[in-house]
Amino acid sequence: MSLAPKLAFRNLFQDRLRLIATVVGIGFSMVLVTIQMGLYVSFETMVTVMIDHANADLWIVPRGAKSFEDPSLLDERERFRALSLDGVRDVVPLVVGFARWRAPSGATTPIFIVGAGRREDGLQPWNLIEGSLESLAIPGAVAIDQSYFDRLETSRVGESAEINDRRVQVLETTRGIRSFTTMPYVFVSPDFARAATGTPPNKTSYFIVHLAEGINATDIRNQLRTRLIDAEVLTPDEFGRRSKTFWVSGTGAGAALLMGSLLALIVGTVIVAQTLYSSTKDHLHEFATLRAIGSSSGYIIEVIIIQALLSAVIGFCLAAGIGLSVVWATAATALPVIMTPAMTLIVLLVTILMSVLSAAMAIMKVMRIDPVMVFTR
Amino acid sequence: MTGPVLEAIDIGKFLGIGAGRFQALSAVNLAIAGGELTLLMGPSGSGKTTLLSILGCMLTPSSGTVRVHGQSTAGKKPEELAKLRRNHIGFVFQSYHLFPTLTAIDNVRIALDIRGESSEQSIKRAMEVLAIVGLANKTGSYPRELSGGEQQRVAIARAIVGDPSVILADEPTAALDAENGHAVMSVLAQIATNPARGVLVVTHDPRIVEFADRIVSIEDGIIISDSRAVVSEEMALQAQGSSSCRNKS
Numbered sequence: 215m216s217l218a219p220k221l222a223f224r225n226l227f228q229d230r231l232r233l234i235a236t237v238v239g240i241g242f243s244m245v246l247v248t249i250q251m252g253l254y255v256s257f258e259t260m261v262t263v264m265i266d267h268a269n270a271d272l273w274i275v276p277r278g279a280k281s282f283e284d285p286s287l288l289d290e291r292e293r294f295r296a297l298s299l300d301g302v303r304d305v306v307p308l309v310v311g312f313a314r315w316r317a318p319s320g321a322t323t324p325i326f327i328v329g330a331g332r333r334e335d336g337l338q339p340w341n342l343i344e345g346s347l348e349s350l351a352i353p354g355a356v357a358i359d360q361s362y363f364d365r366l367e368t369s370r371v372g373e374s375a376e377i378n379d380r381r382v383q384v385l386e387t388t389r390g391i392r393s394f395t396t397m398p399y400v401f402v403s404p405d406f407a408r409a410a411t412g413t414p415p416n417k418t419s420y421f422i423v424h425l426a427e428g429i430n431a432t433d434i435r436n437q438l439r440t441r442l443i444d445a446e447v448l449t450p451d452e453f454g455r456r457s458k459t460f461w462v463s464g465t466g467a468g469a470a471l472l473m474g475s476l477l478a479l480i481v482g483t484v485i486v487a488q489t490l491y492s493s494t495k496d497h498l499h500e501f502a503t504l505r506a507i508g509s510s511s512g513y514i515i516e517v518i519i520i521q522a523l524l525s526a527v528i529g530f531c532l533a534a535g536i537g538l539s540v541v542w543a544t545a546a547t548a549l550p551v552i553m554t555p556a557m558t559l560i561v562l563l564v565t566i567l568m569s570v571l572s573a574a575m576a577i578m579k580v581m582r583i584d585p586v587m588v589f590t591r
Numbered sequence: 592m593t594g595p596v597l598e599a600i601d602i603g604k605f606l607g608i609g610a611g612r613f614q615a616l617s618a619v620n621l622a623i624a625g626g627e628l629t630l631l632m633g634p635s636g637s638g639k640t641t642l643l644s645i646l647g648c649m650l651t652p653s654s655g656t657v658r659v660h661g662q663s664t665a666g667k668k669p670e671e672l673a674k675l676r677r678n679h680i681g682f683v684f685q686s687y688h689l690f691p692t693l694t695a696i697d698n699v700r701i702a703l704d705i706r707g708e709s710s711e712q713s714i715k716r717a718m719e720v721l722a723i724v725g726l727a728n729k730t731g732s733y734p735r736e737l738s739g740g741e742q743q744r745v746a747i748a749r750a751i752v753g754d755p756s757v758i759l760a761d762e763p764t765a766a767l768d769a770e771n772g773h774a775v776m777s778v779l780a781q782i783a784t785n786p787a788r789g790v791l792v793v794t795h796d797p798r799i800v801e802f803a804d805r806i807v808s809i810e811d812g813i814i815i816s817d818s819r820a821v822v823s824e825e826m827a828l829q830a831q832g833s834s835s836c837r838n839k840s
Contacts, residue, residue: 215710216704216710217693217697217700217701217704218704220693220697221690221692221693221701224692224693225692228691228692499688500688500690500691503684503688503690504701504705505673506647506649506676506682506684506688507676507677507681507682507701507702507705507749507750508673508674508675508676508677508678508680508702508705508706509673509677509705510670510673510674510705511669511670511673513704513705584649585649586644586649586650588682588684588688589640589643589644589684589685589761590640
């Protein structure tokens with residue numbers, strides 16, 4: 215085995231205090247990156263949570279609708295135009311909209327109501343904890359998620375509240391149906407949604423299209439696009455991408471999270487660079503000796519890069535440990551941090567890249583070493 | 592190789608810039624042959640270290656040529672000069688310059704490691720040379736666990752482990768007491784008995800002239816004497832003294 219790794223390891227571990235400072239610096243900067251990225255992934259997932267859970271082959275959306283939360287309305291006639299096409303089995307209206315929840319204490323909070331269909335073809339709540347899907351057929355029945363019990367001041371089936379001055383009763387509770395906005399999703403019956411949001415009988419927010427067995431969704435989408443006037447036809451993927459683009463890129467929310475990650479990376483890079491530079495300065499005579507006895511630049515760079523990699527791996531392990539704790543701690547909250555295997559791998563690669571780039575300053579310092587200095591000390 | 596292992600031909604060197612510019616070496620000619628130990632003596636500021644740096648391919652001369660193992664260093668890039676050093680020159684420094692975090696054997700091995708030699712070979716060879724310098728029982732010791740003389744012998748082992756053509760030693764006994772200095776010089780003299788290897792020792796120390804096959808004196812950047820005759824310690828002391836007096840004046 216080459217002595218370069220041994221020399222790098224010993225140089226790094228010789229000053230324990232500096233090593234701890236480096237590892238903590240890298241660790242916390244990567245924890246910040248992990249959390250920001252975890253929030254970003256969580257944000258992206260939550261943006262399309264309703265689209266992902268709707269049993270739709272195609273979506274008919276108001277022309278120019280930017281996301282699932284878009285307040286525009288469709289005309290009911292579009293439904294019949296769609297139904298008239300061979301291959302379309304069913305077209306289910308879906309009414310959604312913003313509303314106000316008044317808790318028994320009188321406190322109000324904005325919510326986003328989803329007019330869940332009673333039939334399987336609609337958009338129904340999932341991950342039920344209490345109650346049954348059929349209970350949403352009862353007038354004034356609602357389903358809420360346990361993440362929002364505090365916000366809605368409600369914690370169990372049977373409790374009452376008001377939505378836009380209409381009395382409702384919690385008959386279902388769910389787990390993990392969270393909104394990326396501050397407004398909880400509340401499932402209600404389609405009729406209640408229409409009444410509470412003031413949606414006229416001939417209007418709807420979306421149509422969920424179901425196709426006959428064996429029909430190609432893209433073909434039907436293209437045909438529907440020529441038939442529908444004030445509507446767009448999108449596959450679930452297309453609608454999901456459009457929603458993500460709007461919320462992630464259009465609102466600046468995604469940019470803010472990415473900027474946070476970038477800042478964390480810069481802080482991490484500076485910490486590692488400073489440490490490696492200072493370590494290199496402390497060992498300058500050793501590097502000069504290496505140069506004097508004929509070492510190539512490559513050998514010296516190898517020593518510094520190995521130091522950087524060791525710092526990266528130790529820092530990453532710390533970050534991963536803390537990151538997993540944060541994931542665990544936020545799992546049941548309204549703002550969960552998600553850490554996927556792919557994301558973990560990315561964080562590891564970014565940590566390594568950051569540390570290696572940080573070595574540049576130290577390498578430049580070493581490359582300027584005059585080996586003659588070994589004679590002057 | 593039949594010619595000199597290291598040769599300086601008409602070397603001149605200017606140091607400093609602007610008003611501080613001065614000529615550190617002027618028309619220096621020196622050839623180090625294999626199988627002999629040469630002492631380069633002179634007062635502080637005489638140009639010894641500058642000449643050693645040029646001979647060690649660490650400093651480029653302003654004029655003249657250096658030949659290492661028959662190869663001219665003129666026009667060579669830093670990486671090529673580094674290759675020349677690792678293949679043909681061994682260095683011994685006044686402050687030893689051992690790696691404090693490595694054991695004695697690793698400090699020696701590193702000279703082979705930078706050549707890309709396998710660890711099996713390098714360990715074997717390092718053990719051999721540590722035995723040659725009398726440290727076979729100290730292979731696992733760290734520099735802080737060794738005396739000054741032992742550290743210098745580890746440095747000598749590092750210098751010779753790659754079987755270089757020439758050893759350049761800068762004040763190798765300056766930091767040592769008489770006994771350790773004597774031990775270190777004995778090792779260097781022993782190394783110089785190899786006809787394929789020359790040893791050049793830069794020194795102020797008159798106690799070590801007994802080990803020299805040849806003494807070269809330098810003053811103000813000019814070689815003032817180059818003697819192969821056996822020089823007594825007393826003469827060397829006189830030479831050293833007169834240089835110092837001149838320096839002070």
